[in-house]
Amino acid sequence: MSEKNASRRSLANIAGIVAIATLISKVFGLVREQVIAAAFGVGPVVNAYAYAYIIPGFLLILLGGINGPFHSALVSVLSKRDKSEAAPLVETITTLVSGILLLVTVFLVIFAPFLIDLVAPGLTATPGGEEVRLIAIRQLRIMSPMAMLAGLIGIGFGTLNASDQYWLPGISPLFSSLAVIAGLGGLGLFLGRDLLDPEDAQLGGMVLAGGTLLGAILQWLVQLYAQARSGLGKFRLRFQFSRPGVKEVLKVMGPATLSSGMLHINVYTDLFFASYINNAAAAMKYANLIALTPLGIISNMILVPMLPVFSRLAAPENWVELKERIRQGLLLCALTMLPLTAILVTLSVPVVRFIYQRYAFDQAALEVVAPVLVAYGLGMFFYLGRDVLVRVFYALGDGETPFRISIFNIFLNGILDFLLINLFQTPGLILSTIGVNITSMGVMLWVLNRRLNGLPLLHWxxxxxxxxxxxxxxxxxxxxxxxxxxxxxxxxxxxxxxxxIIFPSAVAFLLFFMVANRLQLPELTILVNRIRAKFKR
Incomplete structure (x- = not known):
């Protein structure tokens, strides 16, 4: 909302709130994956879920995630407007989005078999693939309402963040994890036996999908309650599409959604190729969660407080400070992500063993997942750095440039997948995504260099x-x-x-920051001060 109506928290304060809330959510997310791994290992239920979740998960991340296009569009527009304008604007956007996504939900239910065959054509060619396909179809139909919930959650994130509310949006994803944990725990108690029993695969798959859907419903309801209490809009129909601000939100939201959507199509491309490799989808799912836990925490800590800052510096007279903020964002990404790269690459086996290896997740599963985690570790900085640059374009009111870059990246990702899967199998799919993110960062920096009258790229x-x-x-x-x-x-x-895990990690951090300290970076001082402040509290 407008600064005249709300006192802005400092970036450090916001980052701390977001980091703590996200940490709690990510810890519960990790526990959820541990429960799934212990129950099903890398068997048919988890492989099916990886394919069934592609579209609902794609929409939830794309539309409903912090830093997603819905979140970014609403923050960039509402942060410049008076709070009294928020409720009717948010309710109008909610009405429009809900109508469109309700149609998407119906489409997913009707065409679930076709969609599973489309995203995973190689299933029937692998041992046990037909069983995986049938489970995936049922799971997709159960989770299809998440299409509409994704949009509503994204609107809630953006609306609450724009009014300086960061705690509840950051912590709300834990409800999804709790629902899955409770569902699988209840199923285990009900059956009183190993969930790996083949006759329980269909039932286990349905419970896993149902828990995921219930979690999304709870996440939305919690946000809606906070939104209504703050006078930021309720869940009601409002058709004021000509209202000031609606077109402004849609102008950013439309291209940004398409741009981010193009990025997530790369995930589909990866899983398309993964369907031809036994247990590849499950391996990618487990390794991805380990990498995304610290990445998600740090991503939200850096990007959430910086997006409104980028937006307020979009005018040409503020470009000198905007360039400094871009550098700050990129170097904070490097200072936090690169030491984690060193750790995940060298400690993949101990990390996967500690987190997952129990019950159904055995030594064979460990050997499948660990190499994939190495690949994810290599790309952490490029993933987060790309997101920082995309947010700069959103702040400048330009969603078209990231969209065009994403279109090119779809073809690049497909080519790299085809080439690298033959060389490295499942890890090759992750390496192709890293190549795409490096290309995206290079192109976006080149465009920003021209648009902002020069960036000190050589120095950076x-x-x-x-x-x-x-x-x-x-x-x-x-x-x-x-x-x-x-x-x-x-x-x-x-x-x-x-x-x-702890001893080699400490060695890695010590060596990395010895090198970083010699550069005397103000960003390192910012990072250290934030960490000290949290420990003092």
Whole structure:
């Protein structure tokens, strides 16, 4: 809302709130995946769920996620307007979005078999693939209402953030995790036996999908309650499509949705190729969750408070400060993501073992998932750095440039998938996405350099190369520490498993930040001060 009606929290304050809320949600998300892994391993239920969740999950991330196009569009528009204009504007956008997404929901129910065959054509060619296909069709039909819920959740995120409410939106995803955990726990108690029993696969798949849907409903209801209490709109029909601000929201929302959608089509492309490899979808799902837990926390901590700042600096007279904020965003990404890259690349086996290996998730599953986690670790900075640059374009009112770049990236991703899957199998699909994100960052920086009358790209590049060198050094230290720990102490109990992760990780962080400290970056000072402030509290 307008600054005259609301006192703005500091960036550090907002980042802290978002980080804590997101941390809680991500921890529950990790527990949810542990429960799923323990119940089903990398078997047909999880593989089916990976394909059935493609479209509902795609819409939930695309439309309903923090930093998604709905969130970004509403924040960028509402942050410039008086609070009294919010409720009718939000209700009008909600009416329009709900009508469109209700049709999408009906489409998903009717055409579920066709859609599963479209996204996973290789299933019937793999052992047990027909069973996976049937489970996936049922799961997709159960989760189809998430199409409409995704839009409503995204609107809620944007509306609450624009009014300086960050805690509830950040923590609301935990309701989804709780619903899945409760559903699978109840099923296990009801059956009183191993959920891996083949005759329970269909039932287990339905419970997993039903818990996911229930979680999305709870997440939306919690946001709607907070939205209504704050006078920011209720769930009511309002057809004032000519109202001031509606066209402005749609102008950003439309191209931004298409642009982000193009990025997520790359996920479909990856799973299209994955359907020809046994258990590839499940491996990608488990490894992705490990990588996204820290990435999601840090992403929200950096991007959520910076988007309104980018928006307020969009005018030409503020471009000097905008450039500084762009640098700040990119270097904060590098300082937080690159040491994590060193850790995930060198400690993939201990991390996967500690998080997942129990009950149905055995040594064979570990050997499938760990190499995929290495690939995800390599791309963390490029994933987050791309998101920072996309938000700059949104703040400038330009959703078309990211959209055009995303169109090109679809073809690039398909080519890289085809080439790299033959060389590296499942990890090759992740490496292709990294190539796409690197290309996106390069093109967007080139466009911003021209549009903002020059960026100090050479200087930024030297800093990033030095930090990448620090990552290599940190990786060597982490790998060596891990080898010593395993040879001298092993991992025969829980405490040794934890130590095998913590000790090499500490070595990696120490070596990386020794290199980073020599650069005397103000961004490092900002990061350290934020961490100190949190510990003092």
């Amino acid at each position: 590049g030297k800093i990033l190369l030095t930090l990448i060198g620090g990552t290599v050094l940190a990786s060597v230290g982490s790998w060596g520490s891990n080898q010593l720990w395993e040879q001298w102490l092993g991992y025969n109990n829980l405490f040794l498993e934890i130590g095998q």
